[in-house]
Amino acid sequence: MEQAGGKTVFGASVGILMLNTRFPRIPGDIGNATTWPFPVQYNRVDAATPQNVVRGEATDLLGPFVDAGRELVALGCDGIATNCGFLAPFQTEMAAALGVPVAASSLLQAGLVQQTLPADRRLGILTISAETLGAAHLAAAGIPAGTPVVGTGAGSHFTEAILSDAARIDFAQARADNVAAARRLVADHPDVGAILLECTNMVPYAADIRAATGRPVFSIYTHLLWFQAALAPRRFGDRIDDTRLPDGQAP
Incomplete structure (x- = not known):
C-alpha cells in the first residue's frame, strides 16, 4: 500500500503552541506529553510568558504565535492548539493565517x-x-x-x-x-x-x-480529544470491504 508524503513528521496530528515557561508540568497538564492518548508535537513561542499573556496585553504576540504555528504545520501537524485560554482572541486570525483547524482556547x-x-x-x-x-x-x-x-x-x-x-x-x-x-x-x-x-x-x-x-x-483536555478525533478519525475494523452500508450497497 502506497502512502502520500509531503511531511517531515507523521502521526502527530495536533501541534501545541506553548508559552515560554519553566514551571513543572504533571500528567494532565497540556505541556506534559504523557497527558495525551495520541502523539502531539510542541513548539515554544519565546516571546510569550504567563505574565504578558494573562496579566498583560497579548495583542503584539499574534505574529509570533502565527510564525510558530506555521513551523508546526510545515513539520506535519494537521491542527494547531495553544496552551492558554486567554488566547481566545487569536482564534480567527490564527485559523486564517495557518490554513488548518485551530483550537486557540478551551x-x-x-x-x-x-x-x-x-x-x-x-x-x-x-x-x-x-x-x-x-x-x-x-x-x-x-x-x-x-x-x-x-x-x-x-x-x-x-x-x-x-x-x-x-x-x-x-x-x-x-x-x-x-x-x-x-x-x-x-x-x-x-x-x-x-x-x-x-x-x-x-x-x-x-x-x-x-x-x-x-x-x-x-x-482543554476534553476540547483536544474532540479536536484530534476529527483530524485522525478512528478506523473501525480491519477490512472496510467486509462492511455494508445501510442500503445494502458495498462502500
Whole structure:
C-alpha cells in the first residue's frame, strides 16, 4: 500500500503552541506529553510568558504565535492548539493565517457545553485570573456577558506559582486552590450546571473539581480529544470491504 508524503513528521496530528515557561508540568497538564492518548508535537513561542499573556496585553504576540504555528504545520501537524485560554482572541486570525483547524482556547467549547444543559442551568468558568479575563476574551469565544466567572485568586499558590513561572509547585496546594475556587463558583451561582476550565494547568484537578461540585467539568483536555478525533478519525475494523452500508450497497 502506497502512502502520500509531503511531511517531515507523521502521526502527530495536533501541534501545541506553548508559552515560554519553566514551571513543572504533571500528567494532565497540556505541556506534559504523557497527558495525551495520541502523539502531539510542541513548539515554544519565546516571546510569550504567563505574565504578558494573562496579566498583560497579548495583542503584539499574534505574529509570533502565527510564525510558530506555521513551523508546526510545515513539520506535519494537521491542527494547531495553544496552551492558554486567554488566547481566545487569536482564534480567527490564527485559523486564517495557518490554513488548518485551530483550537486557540478551551473557552471555545462554551456554546456547545451550554447547549447540553437544561434550560434552567448555565455554564460557569473557572479561570486563573478573574481580574484580567475580560469581555474581549469571552466575546471571542462567543460567551455571553453575565456568565459566571470565578478565579483561583490572585493570592493563591496556584495562581502565583503559574503566573510567576515558579521553579517549584506544591501540587497538593494547587489542587486545594482549584477545588476551593470551584466550590465558590457553585456556591455563589447555584444554577451553574457545568464548569469550564479556562486554564490548561487546571486539568490535573478536573476529577477533584467534579467530585467536589457534582458538576461535569470541561477543559482543554476534553476540547483536544474532540479536536484530534476529527483530524485522525478512528478506523473501525480491519477490512472496510467486509462492511455494508445501510442500503445494502458495498462502500
